[in-house]
Amino acid sequence: xxxxxxxxxxxxxxxxxxxxxxxxxxxxxxxxxxxxxxxxxxxxxxxxxxxxxxxxxxxxxxxxxxxxxxxxxxxxxxxxxxxxxxxxxxxxxxxxxxxxxxxxxxxxxxxxxxxxxxxxxxxxxxxxxxxxxxxxxxxxxxxxxxxxxxxxxxx
Amino acid sequence: xxxxxxxxxxxxxxxxxxxxxxxxxxxxxxxxxxxxxxxxxxxxxxxxxxxxxxxxxxxxxxxxxxxxxxxxxxxxxxxxxxxxxxxxxxxxxxxxxxxxxxxxxxxxxxxxxxxxxxxxxxxxxxxxxxxxxxxxxxxxxxxxxxxxxxxxxxxxxxxxxxxxxxxxxxxxxxxxxxxxxxxxxxxxxxxxxxxxxxxxxxxxxxxxxxxxxxxxxxxxxxxxxxxxxxxxxxxxxxxxxxxxxxxxxxxxxxxxxxxxxxxxxxxxxxxxxxxxxxxxxxxxxxxxxxxxxxxxxxxxxxxxxxxxxxxxxxxxxxxxxxxxxxxxxxxxxxxxxxxxxxxxxxxxxxxxxxxxxxxxxxxxxxxxxxxxxxxxxxxxxxxxxxxxxxxxxxxxxxxxxxxxxxxxxxxxxxxxxxxxxxxxxxxxxxxxxxxxxxxxxxxxxxxxxxxxxxxxxxxxxxxxxxxxxxxxxxxxxxxxxxxxxxxxxxxxxxxxxxxxxxxxxxxxxxxxxxxxxxxxxxxxxxxxxxxxxxxxxxxxxxxxxxxxxxxxxxxxxxxxxxxxxxxxxxxxxxxxxxxxxxxxxxxxxxxxxxxxxxxxxxxxxxxxxxxxxxxxxxxxxxxxxxxxxxxxxxxxxxxxxxxxxxxxxxxxxxxxxxxxx
Numbered sequence: 001x002x003x004x005x006x007x008x009x010x011x012x013x014x015x016x017x018x019x020x021x022x023x024x025x026x027x028x029x030x031x032x033x034x035x036x037x038x039x040x041x042x043x044x045x046x047x048x049x050x051x052x053x054x055x056x057x058x059x060x061x062x063x064x065x066x067x068x069x070x071x072x073x074x075x076x077x078x079x080x081x082x083x084x085x086x087x088x089x090x091x092x093x094x095x096x097x098x099x100x101x102x103x104x105x106x107x108x109x110x111x112x113x114x115x116x117x118x119x120x121x122x123x124x125x126x127x128x129x130x131x132x133x134x135x136x137x138x139x140x141x142x143x144x145x146x147x148x149x150x151x152x153x154x155x
Numbered sequence: 156x157x158x159x160x161x162x163x164x165x166x167x168x169x170x171x172x173x174x175x176x177x178x179x180x181x182x183x184x185x186x187x188x189x190x191x192x193x194x195x196x197x198x199x200x201x202x203x204x205x206x207x208x209x210x211x212x213x214x215x216x217x218x219x220x221x222x223x224x225x226x227x228x229x230x231x232x233x234x235x236x237x238x239x240x241x242x243x244x245x246x247x248x249x250x251x252x253x254x255x256x257x258x259x260x261x262x263x264x265x266x267x268x269x270x271x272x273x274x275x276x277x278x279x280x281x282x283x284x285x286x287x288x289x290x291x292x293x294x295x296x297x298x299x300x301x302x303x304x305x306x307x308x309x310x311x312x313x314x315x316x317x318x319x320x321x322x323x324x325x326x327x328x329x330x331x332x333x334x335x336x337x338x339x340x341x342x343x344x345x346x347x348x349x350x351x352x353x354x355x356x357x358x359x360x361x362x363x364x365x366x367x368x369x370x371x372x373x374x375x376x377x378x379x380x381x382x383x384x385x386x387x388x389x390x391x392x393x394x395x396x397x398x399x400x401x402x403x404x405x406x407x408x409x410x411x412x413x414x415x416x417x418x419x420x421x422x423x424x425x426x427x428x429x430x431x432x433x434x435x436x437x438x439x440x441x442x443x444x445x446x447x448x449x450x451x452x453x454x455x456x457x458x459x460x461x462x463x464x465x466x467x468x469x470x471x472x473x474x475x476x477x478x479x480x481x482x483x484x485x486x487x488x489x490x491x492x493x494x495x496x497x498x499x500x501x502x503x504x505x506x507x508x509x510x511x512x513x514x515x516x517x518x519x520x521x522x523x524x525x526x527x528x529x530x531x532x533x534x535x536x537x538x539x540x541x542x543x544x545x546x547x548x549x550x551x552x553x554x555x556x557x558x559x560x561x562x563x564x565x566x567x568x569x570x571x572x573x574x575x576x577x578x579x580x581x582x583x584x585x586x587x588x589x590x591x592x593x594x595x596x597x598x599x600x601x602x603x604x605x606x607x608x609x610x611x612x613x614x615x616x617x618x619x620x621x622x623x624x625x626x627x628x629x630x631x632x633x634x635x636x637x638x639x640x641x642x643x644x645x646x647x648x649x650x651x652x653x654x655x656x657x658x659x660x661x662x663x664x665x666x667x668x669x670x671x672x673x674x675x676x677x678x679x680x681x682x683x684x685x686x687x688x689x690x691x692x693x694x695x696x697x698x699x700x701x702x703x704x705x706x707x708x709x710x711x712x713x714x715x716x717x718x719x720x721x722x723x724x725x726x727x728x729x730x731x732x733x734x735x736x737x738x739x740x741x742x743x744x745x746x747x748x749x750x751x752x753x754x755x756x757x758x759x760x761x762x763x764x765x766x767x768x769x770x771x772x773x774x775x776x777x778x779x780x781x782x783x784x785x786x787x788x789x790x791x792x793x794x795x796x797x798x799x800x801x802x803x804x805x806x807x808x809x810x811x812x813x814x815x816x
Contacts, residue, residue, distance in 0.1 A: 023390065025757070025765060026678045047539045052453070053397050055541065058390050098541030105530065109540065112522040113548050116515040124507055128499050 161211025162302035168204035169292040175285025179278035194281035195266040202263035222308035225301040231314035233704040241324040248301035279347030314734035323383030334373025335441040340365040342438035349487040359421035371788030378781030389740035389755040396545040402444030408517035409437040423495040439477040498570040505563040512556040561618020583617035608666030615659025619652040650791025657783030664776030673770040678763035688770025727754040
């Protein structure tokens, strides 16, 4: 449903830029399967910057191809995964990361799930306690008397 | 001529919608029954007028009337008839008209079938519906009129985007909109209840069928869109966490929460305020989705700023309805008396947990979708929030929900016994765990994660079965009695079990395809063989073919299974649509059991044709599961208990149950 969802209008633009054909080309791939697997995983985290929300692993754009080759060059040069990402970010900015970094600017983004869960949990807990307290409050003297009367009548 | 009639019908529909939003509201306020009654015929006539306008647009498409701007922009005389028809809503203006058509349809349905509704509630509901219709009809007429003419008329159209020339366009948007817009009814009921300041269990009983119907349609719409993207876009993904997808997923998440909290409200008269708020939020998220998709704000805040007419208009609608409803909620919610009490460990408590996790998941997706826009608007910097973020945050929120699902239906109302529920789920748990362990040792490629995921999916399915078995007393009573009870079980219980099992099927499919998928990217020359997932694909040839409005190169692959048995062929092609100068890939897909082989082709290079082949185990379960969920919703919908005004059968059923006890 990606671009074909309700966003029919967005479809044309996206595909005109990025094309729907096969993205990763056989001639780009590294001979070592372990290194290639790392390259694929890293590619899935990097954005094709001329596309709409598409990773360089999915995109057929020229720029995506250049980035894929760059990632593989860095891996072959012995960079760790983090070093590869740092290198790409230093050249293209954080926009290229599909998973934003933990930073003060992105604090709200990353904290949302925990805050919501915690806040919702506390609200639910308080509601239970408040209502629960009411429920377990003993009967008043008048109610006790009324109850006794009813019970006696039944006997 | 018919185009002008359609245009005129739309203007008339606006006039009627304005009457619909004013007269019944006034009538309910001053207690005038005749004035309240105005809403019904007006809603039905309004629907007829919008339907006439829609028919006029479709007719213009079928006749390839290029003097209509919208038709010229999105159609072509050589297009097959089906795509001429579906092209009518394959663009901004047409899809907004479809949106309003469905809105009017729901309003008319309430007017026609809501006979048992209290007159004031019905009047207020229709008034709110009328108000929403007025806003969107104004939007269409002022900023997105599909009936604008073009002078002089061009001889040929610019064709529809080739990606959209697919049966998916015939099914996906109507289903999706039936879901999106269906939630407007829950919204209208919530606002009507707030206007009256009165809400009770009967309210939940009226709202639930509408919510259920909208939810079932939305489930189907999202699944259909997912499958469409899967086969059409040619890279075999089923979910991309694209903002457009998220826009449709958000109302689904909160709609699912609403469905469950409405049950608590109907049965136990609790969670009233929360249910009303969820009803408002769910439709607000539908509106937000419409805004995100229709305003162009997703591409960039700057795109939005450079042509803001449509965006600002929808934003104003958004602010008016969401802001208005929430303000009303803030003022009136306290007046809604709290209902039944319950212990945290109870059916109600389980449903509260369901709501907590679903709304947190929705909030996560919402913030993730909007965060880049927010950062860009505030600081001018651009960041991306994509699939890796959502996988990391959404999945951990959803997993505990999946684990908890089988417990819900087994807990008693008011005060449940978690230990007893766990004991009754022992068999389901053992069966799921055993399957996980066996699969771990059987499949040489299996990771612990895959085995856990498979066990989780099966846990949901077995849990749903356990619920049904316990309800009919299998093992405790003779089979004939159990069978009799099965036949007498309320349909909504089957609905619940089906929906939960469907969720399990979808989970199974997602886990299987993400953990066990095999992929091969290679260049092939005719005669070469590729091996994947136990199948052999022999590339036979690449031959040209001419379709009605495209040309294509078709690559033919012969498929053989284990032992060399021929299994037919797979045809994958690259198409070129001349009118738009656009290429598309048509993936070659063959289904074997529940799994699929998926082939897409790239360019021809010096060393052969670039081919990408996937073996996608159990992938069809993703969509079959959604279909089962949808069927579950539909089955529930036919439960007589959900229909108001059928007391006779109900009393009999209660009496029968009394005898049995």
